[in-house]
Amino acid sequence: MKKGIIITGEAGSGKTMLAKxxxxxxxxxxxxxxxxxxxxxxFENPFRFSACTKETTVLIIDDIMDTDFLIRIASAIxxxxxxxxxxxxxxxxxxxxxxxxxxxxxxxxxxxxxGKSLRNYFLIMECKKVQIEPKFSGSIExxxxxxxxxxxxxxxxxxIIGYRSVDPQPVAQECPHTVxxxxxxxxxxxxxxxxxxxxxxxxx
Numbered sequence: 001m002k003k004g005i006i007i008t009g010e011a012g013s014g015k016t017m018l019a020k021x022x023x024x025x026x027x028x029x030x031x032x033x034x035x036x037x038x039x040x041x042x043f044e045n046p047f048r049f050s051a052c053t054k055e056t057t058v059l060i061i062d063d064i065m066d067t068d069f070l071i072r073i074a075s076a077i078x079x080x081x082x083x084x085x086x087x088x089x090x091x092x093x094x095x096x097x098x099x100x101x102x103x104x105x106x107x108x109x110x111x112x113x114x115g116k117s118l119r120n121y122f123l124i125m126e127c128k129k130v131q132i133e134p135k136f137s138g139s140i141e142x143x144x145x146x147x148x149x150x151x152x153x154x155x156x157x158x159x160i161i162g163y164r165s166v167d168p169q170p171v172a173q174e175c176p177h178t179v180x181x182x183x184x185x186x187x188x189x190x191x192x193x194x195x196x197x198x199x200x201x202x203x204x
Contacts, residue, residue: 009127
Protein backbone atom coordinates (compact mmCIF):
# COMPACT_ATOMS: atom_id res chain seq x y z
CA MET A 1 0.00 0.00 0.00
CA LYS A 2 1.32 3.46 -0.83
CA LYS A 3 2.24 5.73 2.02
CA GLY A 4 0.28 8.93 2.40
CA ILE A 5 1.64 12.41 3.05
CA ILE A 6 0.47 14.99 5.59
CA ILE A 7 1.73 18.54 5.06
CA THR A 8 1.48 21.15 7.83
CA GLY A 9 2.48 24.81 7.92
CA GLU A 10 1.19 28.33 8.35
CA ALA A 11 -1.01 30.03 5.80
CA GLY A 12 0.90 31.08 2.70
CA SER A 13 3.79 28.68 3.25
CA GLY A 14 3.09 26.78 0.03
CA LYS A 15 1.42 23.60 1.30
CA THR A 16 -1.09 23.29 -1.53
CA MET A 17 1.56 24.11 -4.15
CA LEU A 18 3.80 21.41 -2.67
CA ALA A 19 0.96 18.89 -2.71
CA LYS A 20 0.20 19.65 -6.37
CA UNK A 21 3.90 19.45 -7.24
CA UNK A 22 4.17 16.01 -5.64
CA UNK A 23 1.09 14.89 -7.55
CA UNK A 24 2.54 16.25 -10.79
CA UNK A 25 5.93 14.62 -10.21
CA UNK A 26 4.23 11.28 -9.54
CA UNK A 27 2.62 11.53 -12.97
CA UNK A 28 -0.69 10.75 -11.40
CA UNK A 29 -4.30 11.59 -12.20
CA UNK A 30 -5.07 13.85 -9.22
CA UNK A 31 -8.34 14.86 -7.56
CA UNK A 32 -8.57 17.64 -4.95
CA UNK A 33 -11.19 17.63 -2.19
CA UNK A 34 -11.39 20.76 -0.05
CA UNK A 35 -11.65 19.99 3.65
CA UNK A 36 -11.63 23.49 5.11
CA UNK A 37 -13.39 23.57 8.44
CA UNK A 38 -15.06 20.39 9.70
CA UNK A 39 -17.94 19.31 7.46
CA UNK A 40 -20.39 17.69 9.90
CA UNK A 41 -21.88 15.43 7.23
CA UNK A 42 -18.67 14.41 5.48
CA PHE A 43 -18.58 10.84 6.79
CA GLU A 44 -22.33 10.39 6.39
CA ASN A 45 -22.22 11.44 2.75
CA PRO A 46 -21.95 8.28 0.59
CA PHE A 47 -20.76 10.39 -2.37
CA ARG A 48 -17.90 12.14 -0.53
CA PHE A 49 -15.32 10.70 -2.95
CA SER A 50 -17.49 10.87 -6.06
CA ALA A 51 -15.02 13.23 -7.78
CA CYS A 52 -12.66 10.26 -8.04
CA THR A 53 -12.67 7.82 -10.93
CA LYS A 54 -11.07 4.44 -11.46
CA GLU A 55 -8.14 6.31 -13.02
CA THR A 56 -7.52 8.49 -9.94
CA THR A 57 -4.03 7.80 -8.60
CA VAL A 58 -3.55 10.84 -6.32
CA LEU A 59 -6.11 12.22 -3.86
CA ILE A 60 -5.36 15.60 -2.27
CA ILE A 61 -7.48 16.63 0.71
CA ASP A 62 -6.70 20.30 1.11
CA ASP A 63 -6.88 22.74 4.01
CA ILE A 64 -8.02 20.70 7.03
CA MET A 65 -8.20 22.89 10.14
CA ASP A 66 -9.56 20.54 12.83
CA THR A 67 -7.35 17.89 14.44
CA ASP A 68 -10.18 15.47 15.27
CA PHE A 69 -11.44 15.65 11.69
CA LEU A 70 -7.88 15.07 10.47
CA ILE A 71 -7.54 11.91 12.60
CA ARG A 72 -10.91 10.57 11.40
CA ILE A 73 -10.21 11.22 7.74
CA ALA A 74 -6.64 9.89 7.98
CA SER A 75 -8.00 6.68 9.49
CA ALA A 76 -10.71 6.41 6.84
CA ILE A 77 -8.38 6.77 3.87
CA UNK A 78 -5.48 4.65 5.10
CA UNK A 79 -7.36 1.71 3.56
CA UNK A 80 -8.49 1.35 -0.08
CA UNK A 81 -11.16 3.99 -0.70
CA UNK A 82 -14.68 3.05 -1.72
CA UNK A 83 -16.00 5.40 -4.38
CA UNK A 84 -19.74 5.76 -4.83
CA UNK A 85 -20.76 7.63 -7.99
CA UNK A 86 -24.36 8.09 -9.00
CA UNK A 87 -25.41 5.61 -11.66
CA UNK A 88 -22.28 3.48 -11.26
CA UNK A 89 -21.32 0.44 -9.25
CA UNK A 90 -19.24 1.08 -6.16
CA UNK A 91 -15.53 0.55 -6.82
CA UNK A 92 -12.34 0.92 -4.80
CA UNK A 93 -9.16 2.87 -5.50
CA UNK A 94 -5.82 2.92 -3.74
CA UNK A 95 -4.37 6.37 -4.55
CA UNK A 96 -1.47 8.25 -3.07
CA UNK A 97 -3.08 10.35 -0.31
CA UNK A 98 -1.86 13.90 0.35
CA UNK A 99 -3.46 15.90 3.18
CA UNK A 100 -2.67 19.57 3.83
CA UNK A 101 -3.40 21.06 7.25
CA UNK A 102 -3.87 24.74 7.94
CA UNK A 103 -3.38 26.55 11.22
CA UNK A 104 -3.93 25.88 14.08
CA UNK A 105 -2.82 22.30 13.29
CA UNK A 106 0.95 21.93 13.68
CA UNK A 107 3.40 19.16 12.86
CA UNK A 108 3.67 18.37 16.59
CA UNK A 109 -0.13 17.99 16.78
CA UNK A 110 -0.05 15.46 13.96
CA UNK A 111 2.89 13.52 15.39
CA UNK A 112 1.41 13.34 18.89
CA UNK A 113 -2.20 12.60 18.00
CA UNK A 114 -1.84 10.12 15.15
CA GLY A 115 -1.65 6.54 16.35
CA LYS A 116 1.49 4.52 15.68
CA SER A 117 -0.01 2.69 12.69
CA LEU A 118 -1.04 5.97 11.05
CA ARG A 119 2.36 7.54 11.75
CA ASN A 120 3.90 4.57 10.00
CA TYR A 121 1.53 5.05 7.06
CA PHE A 122 1.88 8.82 6.61
CA LEU A 123 4.98 10.83 5.85
CA ILE A 124 4.64 14.06 7.85
CA MET A 125 6.10 17.21 6.28
CA GLU A 126 6.19 20.84 7.38
CA CYS A 127 6.25 23.92 5.15
CA LYS A 128 7.79 27.11 6.46
CA LYS A 129 7.79 30.60 5.08
CA VAL A 130 11.29 31.63 4.05
CA GLN A 131 12.34 35.26 3.98
CA ILE A 132 14.84 35.56 1.15
CA GLU A 133 17.31 38.33 1.78
CA PRO A 134 18.77 39.91 -1.36
CA LYS A 135 22.52 39.74 -1.73
CA PHE A 136 22.54 43.49 -1.95
CA SER A 137 20.30 46.40 -2.83
CA GLY A 138 21.07 49.70 -4.36
CA SER A 139 21.75 51.26 -7.72
CA ILE A 140 24.24 50.21 -10.39
CA GLU A 141 26.47 52.55 -12.35
CA UNK A 142 27.62 50.90 -15.57
CA UNK A 143 31.01 51.66 -17.09
CA UNK A 144 31.25 53.49 -20.38
CA UNK A 145 32.66 51.57 -23.36
CA UNK A 146 35.93 53.43 -22.93
CA UNK A 147 36.14 52.55 -19.23
CA UNK A 148 35.22 48.92 -19.85
CA UNK A 149 37.83 48.53 -22.62
CA UNK A 150 40.53 50.31 -20.68
CA UNK A 151 43.81 48.47 -20.13
CA UNK A 152 43.37 48.65 -16.36
CA UNK A 153 39.94 47.00 -16.53
CA UNK A 154 40.89 44.36 -19.07
CA UNK A 155 43.95 43.38 -17.01
CA UNK A 156 41.78 42.37 -14.08
CA UNK A 157 41.19 38.67 -13.41
CA UNK A 158 37.63 39.39 -14.56
CA UNK A 159 36.72 42.67 -16.19
CA ILE A 160 33.97 44.57 -14.39
CA ILE A 161 31.07 46.27 -16.14
CA GLY A 162 29.88 48.58 -13.37
CA TYR A 163 29.78 49.57 -9.72
CA ARG A 164 27.02 49.25 -7.22
CA SER A 165 26.18 51.99 -4.73
CA VAL A 166 27.59 51.77 -1.22
CA ASP A 167 24.41 52.88 0.51
CA PRO A 168 21.64 50.24 0.28
CA GLN A 169 18.30 51.31 -1.11
CA PRO A 170 14.85 49.90 -0.26
CA VAL A 171 13.99 46.83 -2.32
CA ALA A 172 10.53 46.56 -3.86
CA GLN A 173 8.55 43.45 -2.94
CA GLU A 174 8.09 42.59 -6.60
CA CYS A 175 11.18 43.78 -8.41
CA PRO A 176 10.85 44.30 -12.19
CA HIS A 177 14.57 43.51 -12.67
CA THR A 178 15.11 46.56 -14.85
CA VAL A 179 18.87 46.88 -14.25
CA UNK A 180 20.90 43.80 -15.14
CA UNK A 181 24.64 43.52 -14.65
CA UNK A 182 27.22 40.76 -14.80
CA UNK A 183 28.67 39.66 -11.46
CA UNK A 184 31.63 37.37 -12.20
CA UNK A 185 30.14 34.72 -14.50
CA UNK A 186 26.47 35.29 -13.64
CA UNK A 187 23.93 38.02 -14.32
CA UNK A 188 22.15 39.72 -11.44
CA UNK A 189 19.42 42.29 -10.99
CA UNK A 190 20.96 45.55 -9.86
CA UNK A 191 18.01 46.29 -7.57
CA UNK A 192 17.36 43.07 -5.67
CA UNK A 193 20.46 40.99 -6.41
CA UNK A 194 18.57 37.96 -7.72
CA UNK A 195 20.36 35.83 -10.31
CA UNK A 196 18.82 36.21 -13.79
CA UNK A 197 18.98 32.94 -15.71
CA UNK A 198 16.87 33.95 -18.70
CA UNK A 199 18.08 37.12 -20.39
CA UNK A 200 15.66 36.92 -23.32
CA UNK A 201 13.40 39.58 -21.78
CA UNK A 202 16.28 42.00 -21.20
CA UNK A 203 17.90 42.17 -24.61
CA UNK A 204 17.50 45.19 -26.89
